[in-house]
Amino acid sequence: MNFSLLDFLESIFFEFRYAPLIIQVAIIFVFVAVTLTLLAYFSILRRRFRGSQRDKKITRLNELIDDLLIENVLSQDPETVETPGQTAETAAEAFHLPQFSKRWGRQVLIDRLLNYRNNVRGAMGDEIRTLYLLLELDKDSFKKLKSRKWNRKVRALNELSSMEIGVADVIILPLTNSRNRELRAAARHAYIKLSKNEPFKFFDLATEPLLLWDQVELFRIITTTRHIAIPNFAQWITYSSNKSVISFCLKLVVHYNQLKAIPAVLKLLDTKDHLLRAEAINCLGKMKIADVEDKLVYIYNNQPLNCQIEILKALGRIGSGKHTEFLRQEFMLSTDFELRKHAAKSLTNTEPPGSELIGELMETSTPENQLILKHCMNPLIKF
Amino acid sequence: MSKILLIEDDEVMSTIVKRILQKAAYQVDHVRNGKEAFEILEKTGFGFDLIITDIMMPYANGFEILSRVRNLPGGRKLPVILLSNAGVDDMINEGLKLGADDFLKKPVLPAELLMRIRRLLNEEAT
Numbered sequence: 001m002n003f004s005l006l007d008f009l010e011s012i013f014f015e016f017r018y019a020p021l022i023i024q025v026a027i028i029f030v031f032v033a034v035t036l037t038l039l040a041y042f043s044i045l046r047r048r049f050r051g052s053q054r055d056k057k058i059t060r061l062n063e064l065i066d067d068l069l070i071e072n073v074l075s076q077d078p079e080t081v082e083t084p085g086q087t088a089e090t091a092a093e094a095f096h097l098p099q100f101s102k103r104w105g106r107q108v109l110i111d112r113l114l115n116y117r118n119n120v121r122g123a124m125g126d127e128i129r130t131l132y133l134l135l136e137l138d139k140d141s142f143k144k145l146k147s148r149k150w151n152r153k154v155r156a157l158n159e160l161s162s163m164e165i166g167v168a169d170v171i172i173l174p175l176t177n178s179r180n181r182e183l184r185a186a187a188r189h190a191y192i193k194l195s196k197n198e199p200f201k202f203f204d205l206a207t208e209p210l211l212l213w214d215q216v217e218l219f220r221i222i223t224t225t226r227h228i229a230i231p232n233f234a235q236w237i238t239y240s241s242n243k244s245v246i247s248f249c250l251k252l253v254v255h256y257n258q259l260k261a262i263p264a265v266l267k268l269l270d271t272k273d274h275l276l277r278a279e280a281i282n283c284l285g286k287m288k289i290a291d292v293e294d295k296l297v298y299i300y301n302n303q304p305l306n307c308q309i310e311i312l313k314a315l316g317r318i319g320s321g322k323h324t325e326f327l328r329q330e331f332m333l334s335t336d337f338e339l340r341k342h343a344a345k346s347l348t349n350t351e352p353p354g355s356e357l358i359g360e361l362m363e364t365s366t367p368e369n370q371l372i373l374k375h376c377m378n379p380l381i382k383f
Numbered sequence: 384m385s386k387i388l389l390i391e392d393d394e395v396m397s398t399i400v401k402r403i404l405q406k407a408a409y410q411v412d413h414v415r416n417g418k419e420a421f422e423i424l425e426k427t428g429f430g431f432d433l434i435i436t437d438i439m440m441p442y443a444n445g446f447e448i449l450s451r452v453r454n455l456p457g458g459r460k461l462p463v464i465l466l467s468n469a470g471v472d473d474m475i476n477e478g479l480k481l482g483a484d485d486f487l488k489k490p491v492l493p494a495e496l497l498m499r500i501r502r503l504l505n506e507e508a509t
Contacts, residue, residue, distance in 0.1 A: 074398075117490075
């Protein structure tokens with residue numbers, strides 16, 4: 001039987017042409033679906049193949065960079081070199097290779113140098129920075145900073161801040177208030193690291209909130225960056241219209257034990273925002289400002305629950321024993337479990353009069369209150 | 384020549400430390416995790432003069448390595464230096480409690496690293 005491909009296609013075409021409409025639609029649908037699936041698989045395969053090729057190229061280039069760095073920077077002892085930067089100058093010549101003339105090659109080199117810079121400090125770290133400058137990789141970073149894509153900007157900011165390359169305020173300050181969260185955070189981190197005189201200037205402009213995670217990151221950077229100029233945080237506590245900035249400043253006041261900011265914190269006790277008020281009370285308690293105890297007790301009854309809890313905690317932290325009777329009353333008479341718990345904890349933290357009182361309370365309290373006291377006296381339990 | 388075991392999973396960090404130590408005429412063996420560390424320790428019968436270990440690592444962290452080394456007869460007096468990121472003061476206390484001899488924060492200062500090693504090995508600076 002003579003059956004060619006043409007005949008086969010022709011028969012399929014006639015089958016399709018004279019088939020009912022619903023079958024025709026179904027056949028077209030199946031054909032399109034199969035074609036798209038095949039295209040998708042092909043595209044995934046192609047992307048993976050190119051990815052693996054790129055990874056191999058990067059690995060090979062990283063090995064080359066490692067060899068060059070070991071040979072020209074790590075093998076030298078920068079501590080003994082007379083002129084700073086001499087090692088980097090010699091190394092820069094070795095890096096004049098065709099691989100580093102392409103953009104991707106230069107990016108791999110930047111990433112590798114950053115990695116080395118983040119792992120070593122002292123003279124050797126400075127040599128790596130000088131090498132970055134001598135190879136004019138900072139120009140690549142600045143080019144990225146001008147890009148329209150936020151992820152490239154973030155990358156550039158990380159590179160420049162890690163290499164401690166100054167960026168003009170007019171470029172970086174607007175980014176600290178960007179609507180993009182990642183870019184905003186990266187710009188703020190970079191600004192703190194790079195600004196020598198006023199690392200917290202962006203607080204003046206911040207209208208976007210400092211999210212809790214941003215605060216954690218900022219706190220880490222502030223506390224680990226060396227030679228950072230610490231301003232008086234009272235200026236933002238008093239004048240900032242951004243509540244998250246005030247809240248963060250209160251935490252910094254505690255961290256730096258900044259007593260000169262206390263008058264500004266005290267003014268916050270009169271603010272209408274109960275969350276900020278609670279944070280101000282928390283700050284005063286942690287700073288152990290004994291003078292504020294009377295005022296805290298005075299305003300206690302007019303406060304919402306979170307502020308009342310902070311007042312009880314603050315009295316315990318200050319621990320002067322002046323308001324033991326107040327704490328006892330709260331522990332005995334309050335109907336709220338949280339208040340009784342914190343009053344008990346603060347009683348256990350006070351000076352000897354409180355300790356004597358605890359013995360008495362253990363004998364006279366209800367079983368539930370005794371349980372609370374026992375719980376609070378356990379030194380392993382902190383709240 | 385003193386022999387040092389470096390336990391570090393970060394490629395760049397291990398390259399740097401290895402190079403600094405080799406430059407200072409130490410013989411360095413490098414492994415990437417706790418599992419490999421115990422294999423080499425067993426194989427060599429604790430044939431090292433000092434261990435430098437990172438804290439955050441896969442399989443077994445630096446603390447686990449330290450406590451296992453300290454519980455083995457050959458490892459009780461073996462000097463151990465812990466290596467970890469900055470801002471981990473609690474870790475320093477934890478490490479010293481477990482019997483670490485010293486603690487180094489990353490990024491490392493080459494001169495400081497060598498000074499601490501020499502002190503633990505009772506060597507004089509050259």
